[in-house]
Amino acid sequence: MVWQIGRTTVHIGVWFWVSLSLLLIFDRSGTGALSLAAILIHECGHLAVMALMRAPPRRVSFRAFGILLDTDQLRSLSYRQEALVLLAGPAANLLTAALALLCGGKALWFAAVNLIIGLFHLLPFAALDGGSLLALLLRRQSPSGRGERIADLVSLLLLIPVFLLSILLCLSGKVNFSLPLILSVAILGSIQKTTA
Numbered sequence: 079m080v081w082q083i084g085r086t087t088v089h090i091g092v093w094f095w096v097s098l099s100l101l102l103i104f105d106r107s108g109t110g111a112l113s114l115a116a117i118l119i120h121e122c123g124h125l126a127v128m129a130l131m132r133a134p135p136r137r138v139s140f141r142a143f144g145i146l147l148d149t150d151q152l153r154s155l156s157y158r159q160e161a162l163v164l165l166a167g168p169a170a171n172l173l174t175a176a177l178a179l180l181c182g183g184k185a186l187w188f189a190a191v192n193l194i195i196g197l198f199h200l201l202p203f204a205a206l207d208g209g210s211l212l213a214l215l216l217r218r219q220s221p222s223g224r225g226e227r228i229a230d231l232v233s234l235l236l237l238i239p240v241f242l243l244s245i246l247l248c249l250s251g252k253v254n255f256s257l258p259l260i261l262s263v264a265i266l267g268s269i270q271k272t273t274a
Contacts, residue, residue, distance in 0.1 A: 086134050088218045093142035112191045116171055120195060121145045123170025127163045131155055149210075157218050164207045164214065171196030204233040234268040241265055 100207055101110040103260040121138075124147055128134055137148040152160045171192040178189035199209040209229060216225030241261040248258050 084134060085136065087137045088140075089137060090140040091142070094140040097142040106204050109187075109191065112188050113195070115188070116195045117145060117191045119170050119174050119192065120167040120199065121147065123166040123168075124163060127166035128152075131159050131163060133159075133163070138259055157214060157272075160214055161211060167207055168196040168199045171199070175240070201236075202233060203262055203264055204228075204230050209233045230268060234265070237261060237268055238263050 081088050086216065087172045089199070098114070101114070125138075128147075128151070133151040135147040135149060135151060138146075139146045149163075152163055155163070175189045175192035175196060178185040178192065199206045200211075202212045204210075204213075212232065213226045213229035216229045219225055220228070241258060244257045244261050
């Protein structure tokens, strides 16, 4: 499914629909739906600031494991503007978490989900906003391209112990298999980026 909104192409892949269907069928707790809402809030934060900076993404892709914004347009922005765009997603989650906390009651679970997603995206892993911020800072210090390679390597080196810890937690029964699975996908993406 593809359509055009202004200068942005929106693509919703079949695997997004499959994963969404499975999530809604098998998630009895409702956490999956709350997570999806929090992810949409996160991406809308990025999109809102990109629109304010007049740098809309060329493509928005809804995939099986998330939403991907084509952020090549950010290269035309200043470092400060690019940092604001990268921080906008986590900021939207943290603001939503604060508002949900004020509401109390059943909104507390939504606050927790937004808090986790907002903080998670600030981690310095290559595929996350924190990793992109680290690459931006290092790119500013080393414009020759070494900054991004260093950021990718730092990301990979940080991911490996976190992944091993998640395996231990999974084996001890403290977390389910989804955390090591997500981290293994992140590691593979990071390896692919560092060897490219």
